[in-house]
Amino acid sequence: MTKTAAIIGGGVIGGGWAARFALSGWNVAIFDPDPEAERKVSEVMANARRSLPALSEVALPPEGQVKIVPTLADAVTEADWIQESAPERLEIKHKIFAEIQSHCRKDALIGSSTSGFKPSELQQGALRPGEIFVAHPFNPVYLLPLIELVGDDATTTRAQEVLTEIGMKPLKLRKEIDAHVADRFLEAVWREALWLIKDGIATTEEIDDAIRFGFGLRWGQMGLFETYRVAGGEAGMAHFIEQFGPCLQWPWTKLMDVPELTDDLVQKIASQSDAQSGAHTIRELERIRDDNLVSMMRSLKGRDWGAGALLNAHDTRLEGKADPDFTKPIITVARAIPIDWTDYNGHMNESRYGQLWSDAADALMRMIGADDAYIKSGFSYFTADTHTKFRNECHAGDTVTVVTTILEGAGKKLRLFHELKNSAGDVVATCNQFLLHVSLETRKSCDPAAHVSDKLASIIAAQAALPKPEHS
Amino acid sequence: MTKTAAIIGGGVIGGGWAARFALSGWNVAIFDPDPEAERKVSEVMANARRSLPALSEVALPPEGQVKIVPTLADAVTEADWIQESAPERLEIKHKIFAEIQSHCRKDALIGSSTSGFKPSELQQGALRPGEIFVAHPFNPVYLLPLIELVGDDATTTRAQEVLTEIGMKPLKLRKEIDAHVADRFLEAVWREALWLIKDGIATTEEIDDAIRFGFGLRWGQMGLFETYRVAGGEAGMAHFIEQFGPCLQWPWTKLMDVPELTDDLVQKIASQSDAQSGAHTIRELERIRDDNLVSMMRSLKGRDWGAGALLNAHDTRLEGKADPDFTKPIITVARAIPIDWTDYNGHMNESRYGQLWSDAADALMRMIGADDAYIKSGFSYFTADTHTKFRNECHAGDTVTVVTTILEGAGKKLRLFHELKNSAGDVVATCNQFLLHVSLETRKSCDPAAHVSDKLASIIAAQAALPKPEHS
Known part of the structure; x- marks a missing residue:
């Protein structure tokens, strides 16, 4: 039977979830009080339709129905999976979860796209706390497979099965922590980048080039540790860390301190970014990004590695x-x-x-x-x-x-x-x-x-x- | 006329430089007192020969001669480019530069592979300080195009031309800074990763998955700022930063502090890495990594973007x-x-x-x-x-x-x-x-x-x- 997903909040992230579910054959009901929601979701859906099917060597199931509904209750009453992608304010999320749980099925899975809050925070004051968990995606949600799952073990195990079924890579975390795992790295890099720009060491374009012509390529296929394991060679990982260790005492990072986001710094970044990427509209950049991601992930299918191995396994699942x-x-x-x-x-x-x-x-x-x-x-x-x-x-x-x-x-x-x-x-x-x-x-x-x-x-x-x- | 590169230090990095130059048609002379140097260089050369030519849609020039020479003077006397890849100790590097400059041509370019030292530090006490500059590569040097160039403007401008000619992506930095640019990010991520493992939040494999199934794919083609520009949408970069800004006040990173590298922590990382990657030997992992990188970079050629656009431009240069x-x-x-x-x-x-x-x-x-x-x-x-x-x-x-x-x-x-x-x-x-x-x-x-x-x-x-x- 066709399953149903309820998407609460239809921005870039909510729209991406809607596209993932719909293109995997689920019916999708979206609730978002924003009068622009329909346009926003349809733009994300259009991007997803032109890129996600290209990741498969087999046909995807027939697309499910996608509709914008007038109330939250309309969206969640019948839903198998409910995904909250509201603004990052805890009191807003608490109100939404209360309304969800007063209408939804008792076996519904209720995920939150929060990039910062821990499940224990999300669950505060909830009717049935154990049903609420973190399912943190990465933009563009219709292409990038990673979902960080944090919450009660039984619930996240069920969530893991659903996400695997729709071709994603659920990563169940062992313990809850602010910002989960991936965003801790993004946050660290972001802080360092702000310092480099503030101090005039590099522009936004130079920083991007320093990433995408070097370690960014490494990280698209192996992560941090496997990369260093290879670099360390036959002497082994322990030897490598001991060699690398002394750097930790060096003042190589400014991260002990936080730069102040003054208007000047914000404007400096914005104008450097215009100089770097302003020749393309955001729509064009989205398509360039999506075509790049599809091509890179497809290239890894040929190697049956990382995101490519995941796609191959999903093709086998789809093919029957x-x-x-x-x-x-x-x-x-x-x-x-x-x-x-x-x-x-x-x-x-x-x-x-x-x-x-x-x-x-x-x-x-x-x-x-x-x-x-x-x-x-x-x-x-x-x-x-x-x-x-x-x-x-x-x-x-x-x-x-x-x-x-x-x-x-x-x-x-x-x-x-x-x-x-x-x-x-x-x-x-x-x-x-x-x-x-x-x-x-x-x-x-x-x-x-x-x-x-x-x-x-x-x-x-x-x-x-x-x-x-x-x-x- | 065939040009000559002198490679001082024939480890993984020096060997990678040797391969880049030789496969671009340069003659290469390597000096390294390590009796194992010949074997080590030949292993890197073998990896390079099976992967670097595959990045081009045209034939590379005939490979130059590669020889191990008995003295540093033998290596540098005739060299157009001299690359130092010795251990990261300033007194060793100073000694090497003194010996290089007492034998080399006055117009030779003298690059250092240092990942940490600034050119002003490298140049201390040198015979002709302005000839010495930072040319910091990324492993595997025979595939990843990025070189961070730091030093005197006229010298690094000449170096930029040479590196472009052999298909690399020189990034001239505006100011010298400890660890240049890319390694500041790597250092920040490494510190955060050590905390996550120490605190039992994630294993090495989970951290690698959090990178390679998510933002690592983004960073292989756009960097940090262009990615966020797209995510920010039509509202613009300044608006995006202002929204993201408040997180800077949150305690999302442990980077204000540095974890102690105890034996326990080192062993924990090493054994997790064994569990994650131990099924492959280092040689196998090297080839998997190289095949992945070649495939991803080739996929970006099709999009004429990032590392792919660089490769296309180099093909045109080679083709004539x-x-x-x-x-x-x-x-x-x-x-x-x-x-x-x-x-x-x-x-x-x-x-x-x-x-x-x-x-x-x-x-x-x-x-x-x-x-x-x-x-x-x-x-x-x-x-x-x-x-x-x-x-x-x-x-x-x-x-x-x-x-x-x-x-x-x-x-x-x-x-x-x-x-x-x-x-x-x-x-x-x-x-x-x-x-x-x-x-x-x-x-x-x-x-x-x-x-x-x-x-x-x-x-x-x-x-x-x-x-x-x-x-x-």
């Missing part, structure tokens, strides 16, 4: 395992075209058609039992020849399918015909692909295992009554 | 602009195969052959004047049909070329034959590619501009005497 009905045309690929597949002509680069044929062949291989385990056992199919006809264009965000027909499948030969179709059902391109079954040891062709050729034969038999595709 | 000799076979692609082009079969995925054909066609288009400016003017070539024959395999790190023959080039039709050759000259695959000249406005085919068809005709005429390639 059931065999299709082989008396019908076989859909081997169903997906959105990601931004990193397009080129300077504004459309999908020709090489990515090859990617789709390759992915289609992989899907068919899995269907006939030539799966990961079979490849590990030393056998695979290699492509010997492809002939692609390009009939039409594809663009980033297009939803496409590949329908694959087995033209020949006997002995070591496998001849496939792929039709790439857009969401209107038009054929965008076709490919005749000829593959040979090989031994990965000798790199020479050979017959497949019996279970593979048997399965292939049974699928060919099941498909026999289907009309041959045009132009095959 | 001169027309090839059209009476000889036309080489349209010369490059290494990057790790992100390989698949589970351990070889280059079939889609990447399509990438090479696409890149080859792009290169030929530039040669006939259908370049970026022409495309901006509203015309391009679209591929209508490709026929690829796969004869052999390619692996990550292989150096390949594509030789392109024009089979037909008249009116709106362009028919190309591409041969992909490995470094031994064997043909790995071929492609017949049929392209149509199109208007980007109507998306329909049309004749090219006169300067394009004229140039195409002149190349075809120049090539007429060449033998036709086999199988074309």
Whole structure:
């Protein structure tokens, strides 16, 4: 049954939560007294629709309904998950939780997006304190997977399951602490940055460059400790820390003190930021950021590491395992075209058609039992020849399918015909692909295992009554 | 003329510098009294050779000579750039600079890899103080582009040119300060992390996850300020800072104080790190890190942003602009195969052959004047049909070329034959590619501009005497 999320507060963060849930197939009800809420949420949703599906190599479930409702009660009464993203003032949050709990289901999960308050503070005076927990996300919520979870163990364990299901990375913290974990680092860096600007050591752009051309790249894939473990080398982590240790006595940071945020300092930062980024509007910067994040996270999928490993696991979860009905045309690929597949002509680069044929062949291989385990056992199919006809264009965000027909499948030969179709059902391109079954040891062709050729034969038999595709 | 770099200290950092210079075509002389230096440098060189060339879509210049020399004088006498990467003790560095300056050329650039000392400290008592400056790199030096440059303006301006030439991102700082800029942030984060572990709030793995699934991804492409500018939205940066401001008064960080590095704390960190990363050796982790970095930086090339924009500019620098000799076979692609082009079969995925054909066609288009400016003017070539024959395999790190023959080039039709050759000259695959000249406005085919068809005709005429390639 379709689940429902209630989003209390529809700003950038609340809108991001709404997009995450809706694009994972949940219905979403948003309550926000701001008359601008509908516009704000629809802008975040638009950004999410153009970027989040591109993180998956499979189609996301059909999008849930998103509606703005007139009262908090309307939003929460039926909700499975309630997410509070109100301003960071404890008295406001307490009032909201009281109203939520007087209307919501007793098994509803009630998360707070607070970046600073501890669950014990949020729970003060609540009707059922244990239901309220911290679920702290990171902007843009529809792309960045991390959620810091803090609260009662049983509740956050249930929350962890839900977040995993919608593709996020819940991080359950052991103890509550002001600002949780990640924001303590952000706060430390922010303070140091304010000093550097105040003292005229660096501009906002120079600081950003010092991050994104250096350790920022390291931190996008390994964190602090694994990075230092590698840098420390064979001598080990303890040795490394002891070497690094003396620096702690050096006056390398101004963090013992806090700079005063005078008007002068605020204006200095604002005008440096204009000089650095003012050529782009905020909307443009959002899209640049999202395209960058999608591309970087997708690159980590190829390495099956960090955020990429998480995405791969989520794809597997979305894909399911059931065999299709082989008396019908076989859909081997169903997906959105990601931004990193397009080129300077504004459309999908020709090489990515090859990617789709390759992915289609992989899907068919899995269907006939030539799966990961079979490849590990030393056998695979290699492509010997492809002939692609390009009939039409594809663009980033297009939803496409590949329908694959087995033209020949006997002995070591496998001849496939792929039709790439857009969401209107038009054929965008076709490919005749000829593959040979090989031994990965000798790199020479050979017959497949019996279970593979048997399965292939049974699928060919099941498909026999289907009309041959045009132009095959 | 081939330039020479002298590397004083051949550890992880010195070895990284050696690799950067050598793979940019410089000769490199390394001095390090450590008897293990040769092994250590060769390990770093091996890592660099498998990853750095993969950052480029064009071939790097032929690798320079790398030798370990018996004395410091042998290393520095002829050097254009001298890089000191000795231990972080000022008296050692002073001794080294004195010896360097008694042997080196007067116009040599003398950089120090110090992460903490200011140039005024390094220059104390030097023969020619103004020649010595800070050139602070980030590990792995052969991949991460950032270099913090601090020192006399004229000297660091010269250093900036050299570093840009070898593909790095020199960041000239306005004022000297302990630990420059980036390491102040690293130091702040490190201190906060030590507290979190000491207080049992999070383990090393949880801290790394809090970074790499959240803000670490943001910082790999935008830094701190541009990220917050986007988050702040239309209200502007000044408004955002004012909102964020009050947190500065909150006790969110322990950084006013410094944790004592007791044996207990060191052991706690080391054993948590073992639990987190111990399944991989340091060598494995190095390669995982390098493959991740290459993939992420390459993904940013597609967006022409940050480290990716830097790499694109460097490719253009490497490629040069001169027309090839059209009476000889036309080489349209010369490059290494990057790790992100390989698949589970351990070889280059079939889609990447399509990438090479696409890149080859792009290169030929530039040669006939259908370049970026022409495309901006509203015309391009679209591929209508490709026929690829796969004869052999390619692996990550292989150096390949594509030789392109024009089979037909008249009116709106362009028919190309591409041969992909490995470094031994064997043909790995071929492609017949049929392209149509199109208007980007109507998306329909049309004749090219006169300067394009004229140039195409002149190349075809120049090539007429060449033998036709086999199988074309």
